[in-house]
Amino acid sequence: MSLSVLRRSETVIALVLLAAMLLIGLINPAFWNLANLFSLARSNVVIGIMALGVLTVMISGGIDVSFPAFAVAAMYLTVRAMVAWDWQGVAGPFVMATAIGLALGLINAAFVYGLRMIPLIVTLGTGSLVRGFLLGVVGTSQVNIDRMPKSLIAFGSTELTSLSDPAGGHFALSAMLLIYLAMALLVHFLLTHTMLGRGIYALGSDGEAARRVGFDRRLTIFVVYALAGALAGFAGLLHGAMIWLANPRDFNGLELDVIAAVVLGGASIFGGRGSVLGTMLGVFMLVMVSNSLIIMHIATTWQRVVVGFIVIIATAATSWRDRRRIA
Amino acid sequence: MQFTMRRLFGADNNLLQLALLTLMIFALMTALAPDKFLRPYNLLSITYVAPELGLLSIAMMVTMLSGGIDLSVIGIANLSGILAGIFYHAYAGARGPELTAMAPLSVLGGILIALATGVLGGAINGVLIARLRITPILATIGSGQIFTGAALVLTGGPAIVGYPDGWGFIGNGAVFGIAMPLLVFLLLAGFVALLLTRTAFGINLALIGTNPKAAVFAGLRLVRTVFFSYVLSGTLASVAGVILSGRTNAAKSDYGVSYLLQAVLIAVLGGSNPAGGRGSVAGIIMALLALMLLSSGMQLLRFSNFMVDLVWGAFLLASIALNALRTRVR
Numbered sequence: 128m129s130l131s132v133l134r135r136s137e138t139v140i141a142l143v144l145l146a147a148m149l150l151i152g153l154i155n156p157a158f159w160n161l162a163n164l165f166s167l168a169r170s171n172v173v174i175g176i177m178a179l180g181v182l183t184v185m186i187s188g189g190i191d192v193s194f195p196a197f198a199v200a201a202m203y204l205t206v207r208a209m210v211a212w213d214w215q216g217v218a219g220p221f222v223m224a225t226a227i228g229l230a231l232g233l234i235n236a237a238f239v240y241g242l243r244m245i246p247l248i249v250t251l252g253t254g255s256l257v258r259g260f261l262l263g264v265v266g267t268s269q270v271n272i273d274r275m276p277k278s279l280i281a282f283g284s285t286e287l288t289s290l291s292d293p294a295g296g297h298f299a300l301s302a303m304l305l306i307y308l309a310m311a312l313l314v315h316f317l318l319t320h321t322m323l324g325r326g327i328y329a330l331g332s333d334g335e336a337a338r339r340v341g342f343d344r345r346l347t348i349f350v351v352y353a354l355a356g357a358l359a360g361f362a363g364l365l366h367g368a369m370i371w372l373a374n375p376r377d378f379n380g381l382e383l384d385v386i387a388a389v390v391l392g393g394a395s396i397f398g399g400r401g402s403v404l405g406t407m408l409g410v411f412m413l414v415m416v417s418n419s420l421i422i423m424h425i426a427t428t429w430q431r432v433v434v435g436f437i438v439i440i441a442t443a444a445t446s447w448r449d450r451r452r453i454a
Numbered sequence: 455m456q457f458t459m460r461r462l463f464g465a466d467n468n469l470l471q472l473a474l475l476t477l478m479i480f481a482l483m484t485a486l487a488p489d490k491f492l493r494p495y496n497l498l499s500i501t502y503v504a505p506e507l508g509l510l511s512i513a514m515m516v517t518m519l520s521g522g523i524d525l526s527v528i529g530i531a532n533l534s535g536i537l538a539g540i541f542y543h544a545y546a547g548a549r550g551p552e553l554t555a556m557a558p559l560s561v562l563g564g565i566l567i568a569l570a571t572g573v574l575g576g577a578i579n580g581v582l583i584a585r586l587r588i589t590p591i592l593a594t595i596g597s598g599q600i601f602t603g604a605a606l607v608l609t610g611g612p613a614i615v616g617y618p619d620g621w622g623f624i625g626n627g628a629v630f631g632i633a634m635p636l637l638v639f640l641l642l643a644g645f646v647a648l649l650l651t652r653t654a655f656g657i658n659l660a661l662i663g664t665n666p667k668a669a670v671f672a673g674l675r676l677v678r679t680v681f682f683s684y685v686l687s688g689t690l691a692s693v694a695g696v697i698l699s700g701r702t703n704a705a706k707s708d709y710g711v712s713y714l715l716q717a718v719l720i721a722v723l724g725g726s727n728p729a730g731g732r733g734s735v736a737g738i739i740m741a742l743l744a745l746m747l748l749s750s751g752m753q754l755l756r757f758s759n760f761m762v763d764l765v766w767g768a769f770l771l772a773s774i775a776l777n778a779l780r781t782r783v784r
């Protein structure tokens with residue numbers, strides 16, 4: 128029993144994470160400052176919510192590289208609409224952003240299911256299309272804080288706790304963390320406690336077997352890509368609310384980071400494996416390492432190299448694990 | 455026998471469609487902007503800009519043949535140009551006649567460094583994919599980050615500007631009025647075409663892509679063949695890097711990022727099957743021509759680059775849909 132806990136991917140990732148935290152703390156004890164930890168936690172929210180969608184796609188055996196484009200499109204279109212109509216809401220705009228992401232996700236699903244095309248190629252195409260549309264047709268100018276809807280700014284800066292450090296500075300734990308946790312719980316419930324979730328795992332493990340047992344391939348694929356799109360759209364607007372501006376060029380290259388985090392969290396790109404807890408740990412690991420380079424006195428130009436090594440080590444480890452399990 | 459006949463016919467069909475598409479784009483652009491589009495200057499400039507993208511697309515196609523993909527080509531191309539630039543600047547200073555009028559042999563040194571970068575980068579991908587069995591998508595995403603990251607660390611961000619004239623000749627020069635990049639491209643395209651259709655390596659690669667398990671049981675050396683396909687794609691990418699930095703007289707860690715999608719698009723449009731087994735150099739050249747005419751025409755019509763991205767994405771999806779429908783009918 129105790130051995131099986133040790134053998135779980137999540138335990139391994141948690142241990143690695145702990146070791147990394149101790150190491151970073153040794154190099155610079157400032158890592159353990161509450162202000163730093165709070166800001167780390169805050170940086171998890173947007174990437175984490177996107178990662179939940181990518182995780183679901185990956186468990187089903189697919190991949191999605193279009194979600195950053197969907198996220199930025201949902202965010203920018205919603206904010207521009209709010210500015211144009213002088214619309215001061217919170218729930219409405221988030222519904223709109225989520226719906227935009229969902230609709231775009233359905234396009235992915237239609238191509239992947241209807242035309243049986245490799246998801247990577249499909250999502251490369253839709254991503255480029257959406258980004259091109261946003262920047263070429265909608266506009267390139269960013270909505271700055273002075274024109275950003277007040278309701279969004281107020282929502283994005285909601286705090287759970289508010290503390291002051293001795294120097295008089297102010298730091299707080301963002302309430303957005305609760306949203307992230309709620310989403311994570313929802314996706315966890317979907318994956319582990321519903322027939323639909325079983326179907327997603329089944330499709331990723333063995334599509335043919337899943338079909339024969341009676342899982343609906345079409346439903347599963349549509350749910351998976353729509354969910355990834357919807358989560359991306361939601362996370363996009365949340366990002367805008369948290370940084371108080373809407374930049375149509377945001378999230379460029381984010382797909383690599385998020386996929387890296389999900390793989391780091393133990394999901395297999397061949398499908399059938401992965402968990403919400405593992406993904407959250409993977410996201411935390413990636414965010415922590417890239418945010419802590421400065422604390423560790425390493426030039427930020429190294430960030431991409433570090434992320435690259437993390438991707439390769441994580442994938443080598445999972446492919447080694449999967450091969451041993453098959454053997 | 456019948457199977458191969460049908461495949462041959464299918465490939466020809468695809469080429470025919472592409473030729474038709476190219477013709478249509480050409481006619482459309484000529485009709486929309488007759489005075490600008492048909493100017494020799496415009497058509498000539500395509501022969502300078504297209505080769506680097508063409509080489510990246512061939513590199514992509516080679517890896518797709520075995521059912522893989524190489525998403526690190528841009529990283530390798532930029533790193534190759536940057537490493538050669540660093541060598542030149544260390545050797546002859548960052549500017550002045552000593553750099554621009556460098557002796558041919560020293561210029562060759564830089565070219566060898568660039569090519570070695572491509573061979574080594576490709577070999578790293580090959581080891582990760584063929585030996586460690588990491589999925590090509592993830593392995594090359596990761597290695598691409600490392601190559602781009604290394605370029606960023608080496609340059610600190612800004613571009614490396616100033617290359618020897620001999621290096622610039624590869625990207626800007628002309629022999630008998632024919633653009634040097636085009637000559638390099640045609641030479642390498644011919645070489646790869648021969649390699650893929652006339653050697654055991656090429657045939658084996660397509661067989662592995664068609665059915666890896668059968669290929670192993672048939673006694674093909676899967677690991678070695680796949681490994682060399684990534685070395686080949688890395689090397690082609692580094693030549694693209696030489697041409698790119700030669701043409702612009704500069705190299706930067708984030709040059710040509712949009713080339714990645716375009717290379718995938720040209721490979722798919724040119725008849726490569728990303729699941730493996732199909733792809734030809736002729737298809738790539740045809741697709742390259744079609745898309746270069748399209749984007750140069752759109753630029754002449756003053757569409758923004760973002761609109762070009764939009765159209766490229768739409769093209770990719772449309773070509774997927776067409777291919778899917780065609781195979782379904784069959």
